[in-house]
Amino acid sequence: MFNFFRPAKKIDFSKMLLNDLYRYALSLCQQSDQAYDLVQSSCEKALKQGTEQDKLKPFMMTCIRNEYFDLFRRAKLSLVIDEKLQDEQLVNEQHVIQQLDSIMINKQHVSLVLKTLSIDERELLFLWAVEGFSMQEIALQTNIARGTLLSRLSRLKKRLQNDFPHLVREVS
Amino acid sequence: MKTPEKNAPLKQNLQAHYETQCLSEHQLEKLQNLATDNTVDKNTSNNKSTMRSLLAVAASALLAISIYVVNFTGLNYGDISKEIAYNHNSQMQMEVFSESIDDIQSHLNRLGFSLIESAFLTGDDWEFVGGRYCSISGKIAAQLQIKNLDTSKIYTYYQAKLPDQFFNLIQDKEVSVDGVKVKMWQENGLLMGLAK
Numbered sequence: 220m221f222n223f224f225r226p227a228k229k230i231d232f233s234k235m236l237l238n239d240l241y242r243y244a245l246s247l248c249q250q251s252d253q254a255y256d257l258v259q260s261s262c263e264k265a266l267k268q269g270t271e272q273d274k275l276k277p278f279m280m281t282c283i284r285n286e287y288f289d290l291f292r293r294a295k296l297s298l299v300i301d302e303k304l305q306d307e308q309l310v311n312e313q314h315v316i317q318q319l320d321s322i323m324i325n326k327q328h329v330s331l332v333l334k335t336l337s338i339d340e341r342e343l344l345f346l347w348a349v350e351g352f353s354m355q356e357i358a359l360q361t362n363i364a365r366g367t368l369l370s371r372l373s374r375l376k377k378r379l380q381n382d383f384p385h386l387v388r389e390v391s
Numbered sequence: 392m393k394t395p396e397k398n399a400p401l402k403q404n405l406q407a408h409y410e411t412q413c414l415s416e417h418q419l420e421k422l423q424n425l426a427t428d429n430t431v432d433k434n435t436s437n438n439k440s441t442m443r444s445l446l447a448v449a450a451s452a453l454l455a456i457s458i459y460v461v462n463f464t465g466l467n468y469g470d471i472s473k474e475i476a477y478n479h480n481s482q483m484q485m486e487v488f489s490e491s492i493d494d495i496q497s498h499l500n501r502l503g504f505s506l507i508e509s510a511f512l513t514g515d516d517w518e519f520v521g522g523r524y525c526s527i528s529g530k531i532a533a534q535l536q537i538k539n540l541d542t543s544k545i546y547t548y549y550q551a552k553l554p555d556q557f558f559n560l561i562q563d564k565e566v567s568v569d570g571v572k573v574k575m576w577q578e579n580g581l582l583m584g585l586a587k
Contacts, residue, residue, distance in 0.1 A: 230426045234419050242409045255418055262422050266429040322401040329408040348405035 230266055230275070237262075239350075240279055246345035247287045247338055257283045280360065284342075291338065312354050312365075315372045319347075322379065332383060340375050343368060468564050468575065471584065474527050475575075476568035478534055479547040479586035485521030485536055495522040499533055504552045506533055507579050512548070516540055527551045527582070537585075549584035553577060 237258060244254035261282035270278045324332065333341055346352045346360060358365040399407075414422070487498035496506045499522055506522075520536035532551035539546065563576040574585045 230429070232423050232426050234414075234423075237419055237422050238413050241414050242412050245412050246409070251412075255414065258414070259422060259425070262425050266425060320400055320402060323398050324401050324404050325398055326404050326407060329404045333408070344401075344405055345409065348402040349409045 230270065230272065232262060232275075236276060236279075239276065240283060242349060243280055243342075243345060244283050244287070246341045246349075247284070249334065249341070257287055260286055277360070284361070287338075312369055315369050315376070316354075318376050319372060322376065328383070332379065335382065336375070339363075340371065343371055343375070347372075468566065471527055471582070472564075472566045472568050472573040472575065475547070475549055475573045475584045475586050476571035478525050478549075479571050479573075480569065483523060483525075483534070486523040488521035490519050492519055495519060495533075495535065498522070499524060502531060502533055502552075504550075504581065506535075506550055507581060509578055509583055511576070511578075511583075512537065512585075520545060525549070527584075544587065547586040549582075549586075551582045551584075553580055553582045 240258045240261060241254055244257040245251065248254055248257065258279075261279040264282045265275055265279055268278070333344075336344070342361065343357065346357045347354075352360065354365050354368050357363075357368055361368075487495055489495050489498075492506050492508055496502075499506070501524070516539060518538045518540055520538050522533055522535040525532050525534035527549060528551075530551055532549055535548040535550065537546050537548040538544070563574075565572065565574045567573070571586050576583050
């Protein structure tokens with residue numbers, strides 16, 4: 220009854236927000252229908268939760284991520300690699316970012332390369348390139364240690380150069 | 392939108408790649424409508440819950456009034472009718488004998504209310520015999536004797552001031568107590584009783 224006296228929180232899903240979320244979902248699942256479903260589900264959760272407008276995007280991104288990984292885990296038993304074991308060698312963030320920035324690629328080959336990447340790698344690249352997150356922000360968003368993320372990026376860069384020498388070039 | 396060059400940094404081309412991925416207008420509209428529908432649903436649900444609450448309050452109020460009416464009006468009927476029947480059977484001596492209600496009234500001057508001639512006992516058929524003080528439910532009342540001219544039967548007739556809280560709540564009632572038929576009703580703010 221007391222809800223009657225409490226004004227309902229007005230939530231506005233702007234086109235820009237929805238498209239950002241869709242792209243993020245797409246970076247995870249790579250299927251437009253599934254990405255749309257993930258966005259819709261996150262909208263429903265935000266409405267149910269009554270999330271404040273300024274916290275909408277991080278909340279919905281977390282919803283999308285959690286839901287996708289739940290679905291993914293159910294659908295497939297994946298080989299879990301303890302990446303911490305591989306992170307013994309400390310990686311310098313600035314160095315890794317510089318290496319990534321130096322990679323030149325043909326626009327037409329981007330989607331081809333993305334298809335060969337793992338979900339974690341695609342998400343990492345999306346948050347870094349499109350959302351413009353720092354490694355610390357990505358660590359907070361994905362709940363993955365910053366060192367692990369840097370190692371992942373470093374390995375990714377090497378793999379791109381090895382797997383796609385004809386598509387990817389490094390500029391000095 | 393600036394088209395990225397063919398060979399461009401990975402970051403730039405990733406941005407350009409994702410920029411081309413958009414929801415259709417229909418999908419955007421559908422998702423935006425979720426927020427609108429949710430607000431409407433919440434308002435409707437609030438209205439429904441308010442309506443339900445109001446109905447519950449109304450039902451509770453009705454129940455409380457019913458209990459009040461039953462307890463405060465119903466129970467007195469039993470007590471009062473017993474007192475009336477007892478007084479009737481006692482055949483106590485009248486303090487004043489007169490056919491005039493005014494004479495009886497002037498004698499019973501401590502009643503605190505004026506005796507009335509009931510619309511149900513019209514002057515042509517009925518005649519006052521006399522009256523005395525009595526009490527009904529601890530309140531001072533007039534016990535009158537009245538004669539039916541057609542049958543020559545004597546009835547005991549009571550008038551008492553009705554407490555304010557019972558105003559308009561007393562309904563006509565006829566009960567039989569110890570072989571005495573007692574009829575009760577409300578008239579001009581007085582509780583009237585007739586025993587035969």
